[in-house]
Amino acid sequence: MVTSQLPIQLYLAEQVRQGEQLAAQAMQLEMYQLMERAGEAVFSVLRQHCPEAQSLLICCGGGNNGGDGYVVARLARESGMTVRLWQLGCAERLTGDAAVARDAWLASGGKIEQPEYTVPASVEVVVDALLGTGLKGRVREDSAALINTVNQSGCPVIAVDVPSGLCADTGAELGPVICAQSTVTFIGVKQGLCTGRAANFCGEVYFSGLGVEQAFQQQCVPSSNRITLPEIERCLPPRTRAAHKGDHGRVLCAGGELGMAGAIRLAAEACARAGAGLTAVITQPDNVLSIVTARPEIMVQGWQDKAHEISQRLEWADVIVIGPGLGQSDWSKALFFHFSACDKKMIIDADGLNLLALSPDYKNNRIITPHPGEAARLLNTTVAIVEADRYGAVRLLQQKYGGVVVLKGAGTLICDGQQIWVCTAGNPGMATGGMGDVLSGIIGALAGQDLSLSEAARVGVWIHSTAADCCAREGERGLLASDLFPYIRQLVNPR
Known part of the structure; x- marks a missing residue:
């Protein structure tokens, strides 16, 4: 289930990374199942906000955030949309669940392209699955160039978990940041989405617990709480x-x-x-x-x-x-x-x-x-x-x-x-x-x-x-x- 009614509890990105694995184990789920659910949540928001859109661009990075993007791409293609997928870096270097999502995309008939740094005029919606919560330090030059390209396109953007370039813990800019119309965050809401400069980039924030939110909350003490x-x-x-x-x-x-x-x-x-x-x-x-x-x-x-x-x-x-x-x-x-x-x-x-x-x-x-x-x-x-x-x-x-x-x-x-x-x-x-x-x-x-x-x-x-x-x-x-x-x-x- 995806909702714009956010939970009270907020977390650090590292808490979510560790806690989601413990929650999945408690629920006897494979981590790839959570990736599938994350992609489904993003695709649900995409169809809700852009029901008439037929042409989609997915921008994927090298980690699990990119893996989520591959799942969205596959779901969109299966629904009849025209999908282009840009992979920042080498797709062959993806590992773990992201590699599984990549292979499922290819098996469905999808293609992987290198970024062109000019968003095609036919694209109606962009999905940002570049950097996610794993960003450490400043945004690298190749990522910055792609973020600027997406922002200059004028297309509505849906960010996966956190807009690329934004610090999930503080809400500070770590370089150029994706300007999203919607952000879909998972498992636990990252505290950086709720304060400071984040308001300029997140758009409307949606939450999906991916079915493990209760198990996760039992594992992790919130870093902060929203006033309700x-x-x-x-x-x-x-x-x-x-x-x-x-x-x-x-x-x-x-x-x-x-x-x-x-x-x-x-x-x-x-x-x-x-x-x-x-x-x-x-x-x-x-x-x-x-x-x-x-x-x-x-x-x-x-x-x-x-x-x-x-x-x-x-x-x-x-x-x-x-x-x-x-x-x-x-x-x-x-x-x-x-x-x-x-x-x-x-x-x-x-x-x-x-x-x-x-x-x-x-x-x-x-x-x-x-x-x-x-x-x-x-x-x-x-x-x-x-x-x-x-x-x-x-x-x-x-x-x-x-x-x-x-x-x-x-x-x-x-x-x-x-x-x-x-x-x-x-x-x-x-x-x-x-x-x-x-x-x-x-x-x-x-x-x-x-x-x-x-x-x-x-x-x-x-x-x-x-x-x-x-x-x-x-x-x-x-x-x-x-x-x-x-x-x-x-x-x-x-x-």
């Missing part, structure tokens, strides 16, 4: 009928240097919309009137330099959100200093993270929510290095700063030191000012409603991204952070 609706529902049960505002958290949001009142207002309103019982703001005095006028339910206090005022509000609060619009002025640093010694639940975002990077410390009472640029400053490295291995980066951040880390971006990652979760919701329309402020407010509200820091981060990220997906039904361009508010309220009340 059942977890959200578990963390947000219905409120008791006798509930009052004091039961659902007092959240204090701090920030809003001069000229940046909008950021702290967005965070505070998101906090209120996500169900906080009481929401208060400490900001520059000049911001008070604009915030209260726009959202009178929020308690707003202007602050200059009176420490006792901070102490009173900190004593009142259950949860602190600091950073939206905070800036890095003397006022900003003084405010951050007063809050940094607090032992209450804390969410640090935006310029709060930049100030934390100047004086790093380790605490378990907080959630930090960096985007890749902020993560690079926190780790004293570059954005390119962070994005080259987002899973590694989120682990390093947690090890250095403690608590829970939310590494934002396509396929946001959450790490609490024990596990990593991935949010596969969200869309490019979220790349706009204020989105991070809204996220920090949502997470702060959830932390005030008896969710653990880890739960608040996971649920908050999912609600934020899913609300943005609801907004994007009207188009991704022009999506505003404040457009999420009505959907946030819906999503924190799961039916």
Whole structure:
């Protein structure tokens, strides 16, 4: 069975390579039977997406990924399609199950050709079975040339297991990468398909367990997990009928240097919309009137330099959100200093993270929510290095700063030191000012409603991204952070 509903569990490529053999043994199956099933799964997606197509090009590499391609080629030819098969490298050097698949293709009357590096005009669909998950290091020159040829053809592409050139573990580019419209992955979903640059290349991801997924899951512990609706529902049960505002958290949001009142207002309103019982703001005095006028339910206090005022509000609060619009002025640093010694639940975002990077410390009472640029400053490295291995980066951040880390971006990652979760919701329309402020407010509200820091981060990220997906039904361009508010309220009340 092939489905676009992906499992919760995600795995490293090596886990799948080892685990599929153990699973096949447990099911008393030959590995070649799994190759046949993989080819059938790809062919099923091909017919689903391109039912009228009659001319197919299969690009095969030298490993088992290429063997899967040979199975697809044979099935397509048997169905009456015109099939051309390009073998990168010498077909005679194929071994094991890939050689068996090659021989079955030849026995069916198929031919093997060397790549021409110009996709024939008659080809309607390309199947990418070049490199798969076994790619080590950079893409070689001959593979790169063929990947570029396929990408330039304009034909729809179906990738087998993982788009060639993409790292299955990190989602990073290892050279030119196949731009697929669909990717069919097997046995266990590779974690690299769900974060970072992978979103540019995978298209719609399909999964087939090849009939051994349960046996495989019994053999392997996931490297990470996707966040899904059942977890959200578990963390947000219905409120008791006798509930009052004091039961659902007092959240204090701090920030809003001069000229940046909008950021702290967005965070505070998101906090209120996500169900906080009481929401208060400490900001520059000049911001008070604009915030209260726009959202009178929020308690707003202007602050200059009176420490006792901070102490009173900190004593009142259950949860602190600091950073939206905070800036890095003397006022900003003084405010951050007063809050940094607090032992209450804390969410640090935006310029709060930049100030934390100047004086790093380790605490378990907080959630930090960096985007890749902020993560690079926190780790004293570059954005390119962070994005080259987002899973590694989120682990390093947690090890250095403690608590829970939310590494934002396509396929946001959450790490609490024990596990990593991935949010596969969200869309490019979220790349706009204020989105991070809204996220920090949502997470702060959830932390005030008896969710653990880890739960608040996971649920908050999912609600934020899913609300943005609801907004994007009207188009991704022009999506505003404040457009999420009505959907946030819906999503924190799961039916």
